[in-house]
Each structure stands twice: as C-alpha cells, then as structure tokens.
Amino acid sequence: SHIDRGTLELESREFDLQQLITNCTASYRHIAEQQGLSLTTRFVGEWPDNPVVFGDASRLRQILAGLIDNAIKFTGDGYINVQAGWFSLEENCVVLNCAVSDSGCGIPIERIHDIFNSFEQVDTGNSRRYGGTGMGLSLVQRLVELMGGHVKVETDLGKGSSFRFELPFELASTQRPAQPITPAPDITGKGSARALVVEDNNVNQRVAVALLKRLGFEADAAINGEEALQLVQTNHSGYDVILMDCQMPLMDGYEATRCIREWEKSNGQGGTPIIALTADALPGTESTCREAGMNDYLSKPVRKENLRKVLSRWLRM
Structure with missing residues (x-):
C-alpha cells in the first residue's frame, strides 16, 4: 500500500x-531441511574482502526472503x-546479480507474465495447497x-x-583508478554532444551520467518528467539524446515523451532520440x-556496452 x-x-x-x-539464506536453511531440501549459497566471480555498499539492507533482505520462501513453497x-555475483559500472557504483534457483514444479510459459501480478498464482488451488495470497512475487x-x-x-x-x-x-569506498574519458563525439558539428538523463533513482541517475561522460557526452539530469520537459524547453542549444526512465513520480516517462514530442512539433524542432530506461524487459514493453514516441529502450541497470550500442544506432559515434 505504501508503494501504491x-x-x-x-x-x-x-x-x-x-x-x-x-x-538471509542461513535463516531459511532449517525450514528447507525440514522439507528435505538442500539450500546452498554460492558467490561467483571476484568478491572483495569487505564488500560494503550504501543502500536499503532491509528491502534487499525482503526481496531475497520473498524469493527463497517462494522456492521452498513450490519445491517438493x-x-x-x-547464487550471487557482482560487476562494476562506473565511478563507485556496482551491480548485484543474484539468482534464486530451484528444482520445483516450474511455471507454464504462458503464465510467466501473470506470476508478478498481485494476488495471482499459477494454479487457483495453490492458495489452499501451499498457502499464501499470491502477493510475494509481485x-x-x-x-x-x-x-x-x-x-x-x-x-x-x-x-x-x-x-x-x-x-x-x-x-x-573505492580505490579503483580513474578511467580515461573518451573524446567527445562530434555529432552535430556544434561541438560536444549533449545528453539529458531523466531518472528519479539517485544511484541510477549517477551511473547513467557517469557512463555518458565516459563516452564523451556532456550530461544534464532531471528527477522527473516535468523537470525534463522544462529543461528541453529552456535549453536553447538542445539535446542530442535523452535517456528517459519510464516510471517516475509527478510525470512518468511516457507522458513526458508525449509532451516533448508535442513541443518539438509545435516549435518546428527535429525529433530528439529518446531512449527509454526500463526495469520491465517483458514482451510488449518496446511497443x-x-x-x-520513444525511439529505443535499455534495461536497467544500464551497462556501458549496451548504452554505446543503442546510442550508435541513433547518433554518429
């Protein structure tokens, strides 16, 4: 309800x-063993001795607990x-890559998209057989x-x-040496390329701006669609590309894009490439x-190689 x-x-x-x-995994091991299940933890790749990060530990624990509890529930x-690994992005940002796998009953392909809906379970009899309300994965x-x-x-x-x-x-903390910045691409003949990052998550915003700078762009940032629209309307030199988060408060990325397209049309402006930033990689997202009015999309967290590839489709780099 707080999220809503x-x-x-x-x-x-x-x-x-x-x-x-x-x-978090250890706290569920006894429950798993009572059901005759093996519950293991595996860390892959190179982990530092002291992987201390800033973030919401309780919400991460809630995510892990929800996935482990779901796996125990549906694994006979x-x-x-x-399994957990991590990789570095730019500056002092890293991405946790974590998977909870089981040898349970599996999910019919046609029902995969439904399991993340509120109060939804694959089988209507599951609530009686396994318990729960179907809110966990949502x-x-x-x-x-x-x-x-x-x-x-x-x-x-x-x-x-x-x-x-x-x-x-x-x-x-970080002790990684600074990486050289790629010379700015000359896209329009007016000098350095300019980009606008529209993202309400502070870490994601900083990552995207850092990645763009590494690729040679000058970058501005906005925390919602309203702020982005204002920057587009007042920046007389214009932007060569806009990275637009889809889900934001006040004005989301879809509405902001429609407003930008309407403003461009009424002012005789060319269509600036707008790249969606989305956590939803499900079929239908692209359409x-x-x-x-968006031109392309990237899944979050954004990686440098993927960003370069998408930008090269719309800009001369």
Missing part, C-alpha cells in the same frame, strides 16, 4: 552485501540455490524496480525455475515505448 501511494522511502546506509546474503524435493518485482533494478524468470515446467534480479549499489 508513493510513500515508501528507501534507506541508505552502509552494510556488508555478502554477509547479508549469507545470513531436490534443491534451492542462491512485491519482489515492485521492490526491485523501486530500487532501480529489474527481475526476470527462467523456467522449465516440471524441472524448476530461476528468478534473477540485478540491483545497483553505491560502494562505501509501449514506441507508441509514446
């Missing part, structure tokens, strides 16, 4: 990422595995998106499922973005 009202506020404090995942026998998805990430599921009916999510975090 837009009143849920995220905390930002230091916590040990690896320790939180280990402790076999295993549940929590809450997981909404919390992940609220924290600036995205979640997806891979499944094989009768063999199991894997729920994977990615979340950006700010490192509490929704294009109907609003």
Whole structure:
C-alpha cells in the first residue's frame, strides 16, 4: 500500500552485501531441511574482502526472503540455490546479480507474465495447497524496480525455475583508478554532444551520467518528467539524446515523451532520440515505448556496452 501511494522511502546506509546474503539464506536453511531440501549459497566471480555498499539492507533482505520462501513453497524435493555475483559500472557504483534457483514444479510459459501480478498464482488451488495470497512475487518485482533494478524468470515446467534480479549499489569506498574519458563525439558539428538523463533513482541517475561522460557526452539530469520537459524547453542549444526512465513520480516517462514530442512539433524542432530506461524487459514493453514516441529502450541497470550500442544506432559515434 505504501508503494501504491508513493510513500515508501528507501534507506541508505552502509552494510556488508555478502554477509547479508549469507545470513538471509542461513535463516531459511532449517525450514528447507525440514522439507528435505538442500539450500546452498554460492558467490561467483571476484568478491572483495569487505564488500560494503550504501543502500536499503532491509528491502534487499525482503526481496531475497520473498524469493527463497517462494522456492521452498513450490519445491517438493531436490534443491534451492542462491547464487550471487557482482560487476562494476562506473565511478563507485556496482551491480548485484543474484539468482534464486530451484528444482520445483516450474511455471507454464504462458503464465510467466501473470506470476508478478498481485494476488495471482499459477494454479487457483495453490492458495489452499501451499498457502499464501499470491502477493510475494509481485512485491519482489515492485521492490526491485523501486530500487532501480529489474527481475526476470527462467523456467522449465516440471524441472524448476530461476528468478534473477540485478540491483545497483553505491560502494562505501573505492580505490579503483580513474578511467580515461573518451573524446567527445562530434555529432552535430556544434561541438560536444549533449545528453539529458531523466531518472528519479539517485544511484541510477549517477551511473547513467557517469557512463555518458565516459563516452564523451556532456550530461544534464532531471528527477522527473516535468523537470525534463522544462529543461528541453529552456535549453536553447538542445539535446542530442535523452535517456528517459519510464516510471517516475509527478510525470512518468511516457507522458513526458508525449509532451516533448508535442513541443518539438509545435516549435518546428527535429525529433530528439529518446531512449527509454526500463526495469520491465517483458514482451510488449518496446511497443509501449514506441507508441509514446520513444525511439529505443535499455534495461536497467544500464551497462556501458549496451548504452554505446543503442546510442550508435541513433547518433554518429
């Protein structure tokens, strides 16, 4: 209900990422073993000795708990595995890549999109057989998106499922050397290329701006659609590209894009490439973005290689 009202506020404090995942998994091990299930934790890739980040530890724990609880509920026998890795973005930002996999009953392909809906379960008899209201996965998805990430599921009916999510975090400290900045691309013949990042999540906004600067752009930022529209209308030199978050308070990315297109048309302006930033990579997302007037879209958290690839489709780089 707090998410629906837009009143849920995220905390930002230091916590040990690896320790939180280990402790959360361990708290469910006894429950899993009572059902004859093996519950394991695996950390992949190179983890630092002290992976301390800034973020909302309680919400991350809630996401993990929701996925583990769901896996235990729908796995008759076999295993549940929590696997976590991370990779660096730019500056002092990293992305947690975490998957909760099981050997349970799996999900029919045609029902994958439904399981993230509120009060929805694959089988109407599941609430009687397994308990629950069908809110768990819906809450997981909404919390992940609220924290600036995205979640997806891979499944094989009768063999199991894997729920994977990615979340950006700010490192509490960093000792990585600065990376050289790519010379600014000359896109319009007027000098350095300019970009506008429209994103209400502070970490995602900083990541996108840093990535653009690494690619040689000058970048401005807005926290919602209203602010973005004002910047577009008052920036006389114009923007060469706009990165637009889809879900924002006051004015979302779809409405902001429609308003920008109307303003461009009434002022005889060319169509600035608008790239959607979305945590929703489900089928239909692309058509929704294009109907609003967007040219392309990127899944969050944004990676440098993906950003470069999309920008190269619309700009001379």
